[in-house]
Amino acid sequence: MIRNRSLLFLSLVLVLGAVALPFLTHAPNRLLSGQPVALWAVTPRATLVFLLPGVVLIAGPFLPQRPRVLLILILAAGVLLAGLVHIAAIGANSLAQVAASPSARTSFGAGFWLMTFAAALALADLTARAGFGPVARVLIGFLASLPIGAMVASGHLDQMSIMKEYANKSELFRTSLIRHFVIVLSALVPTLLIGVPLGVLAFRKARLGRAVLSSLSIIQTVPSIALFGLLMAPLSALAVAVPVLMAIGISGIGLAPAVIALTLYSLLPIVRNTAEGLAQVPVSVVEAAQGMGMTKRQVFWQVEVPLALKVFLSGLRVTVVQAIGLAAVAALIGAGGLGAIMFKGLFSNALDLVLLGALPIIAIAVVADALFKLGVAMAQKGAA
């Protein structure tokens, strides 16, 4: 009797990852391709006890999906996530002792990624099924990531190749991380300053709104690398023509074109959701507000803005998550950021360096997404 089809599928993925794919890869140094290490080959074997929650998950689809069962399954998925990372760390530590060479590298294998992916999806699916609200779901996600964060911070993972890359490049990583935030935030400021008034205008003047939205949609379809490239020529020409601009650091490459391109991409969701948010405020409520004797400004700030906030925040969420991802590509035109580490790894064929750039980008995007969902939920509560 199958009671949860999606969990059944994820369990199969979990088993497939455990049996058919290498859990770790081990290489004498970072340039050689690694030898696969199966999950069963990880020593000491006792560590595999951390796979037990996986057994619980595999049993999950056949259990009645009662709240208490779901809670146990959620717990199992959370523990399994941390357990997988822990097994990898222990495995890497014992491999390091055997190899006894500081240049030996142990990386996460395809099996690890597949199993982690399945466990994370199971966690998300089960929390949704258990009917938790957005606040509780964010909290569960936070709790599940806490042990992994602790393992990274405590040095437990230091024998993993990605952490070795980090140790070699910690200074670069720190500056790149800050740079990444700088790029995203510097794009966000002009986006809000231009996008919000434009959205209000688009709402009030329908014809203008359509024109604005369709031009922004066209920009959205331009591939990001092409847009970065397109901006290089005019900006460098501008910088040459106006020395003041060059003096404050504007040129064809670097931060300026990155911020401009990100702003252009970010405008669409902001303008669209600002206009849509205002449009879905019930006409009767606005008419009542006017009829009560509110001034235009009072109607806008006390009625239209609070009621549009939820839709606006979902637009801002899309914008921010999109900008965090797109900022990675901006490294190609010399803007720096975590994308720079990623491309460095890509061009030197060092997969763990790619991960060192990519994983934090994913993490930041996921955290930003969760925070905005929390914000939307709170705005909804206020406007409910």
Place this chain on the structure above:
Amino acid sequence: MIEFHQISKKFGENTVVRDLNLTVTRGEFCVLIGSSGSGKSTILKMINRLVEHDTGEIRFAGEEIRTFPPEVLRRRIGYAIQSVGLFPHWTVEANIATVPRLLGWAPDRIDARIAELLHLLNLDAARYRKAFPHQLSGGQQQRVGVARALAADPDVLLMDEPFGALDPITRDSLQSEMTRIHAETGKTIVFVTHDMDEALRLASRVVILDKGHIVQAASPRDLLNAPANDFVREFLGKDDYGLKLLSVETVAKRMRRSIEADGEGSVLPEDNLRLALSRMVALKTDRIAVCNALGARTGTLFLADVVT
């Protein structure tokens, strides 16, 4: 209180109000009635300038309404609409406090006023003060809507089909409340509806509108006794015209002082004849006792006197 002088209004090429003259006196319960497109809502919204008139003059408390800034005018005029239009992000008390807050009342005065209004509208303060509109039934929402319209003790109350979306039982109880509130507060009320029974029940004067002009303006009784033309007769209904006639007459007008009826049923002197007739039919009797509110017999109502 409100005077319309030769008012006309066009929306594009479409004339919706034509040379309208109408005076609503202080304390009147004036019901504007007509089919859709008769201009009744437009006329109502011209009073608080949600719709601006094209030609003519509208006076509010003796002054042309355009001498007031629209916000000042609107804060002196209560406004309740069919879809209620409560602010969904505000609690019941915040909704009711809207106009007093705009007028800058002191918090404790607003607080006292909210309590008073919840009581007036039969809403349990402890339960509903902090509730949000979506937690209320349609009828409760409209009660809050009426309380909000009355909040700043306005000179005039405008109501645009306020009970149109409610079920018959809720509508019936809110209509009784409006009659009571009108009697208790003595407010001037301008009320728009398309329901003739509602108009006859509430109005001290019914204004029948067709294509933007007044067909007849009269008290419910005069309207029923002397309809101006076929349009009005049509509007009053054919089949239940007689019942409508009975609904605007009280038992006191037709009863006899002799005490003859026995049996269980009785009516109050201030009940309408329609109700009395219904009760007599139900009891299968041709006479019914009339008792006052204290239960003392004051007379008898005969079927023969009802129908003549």
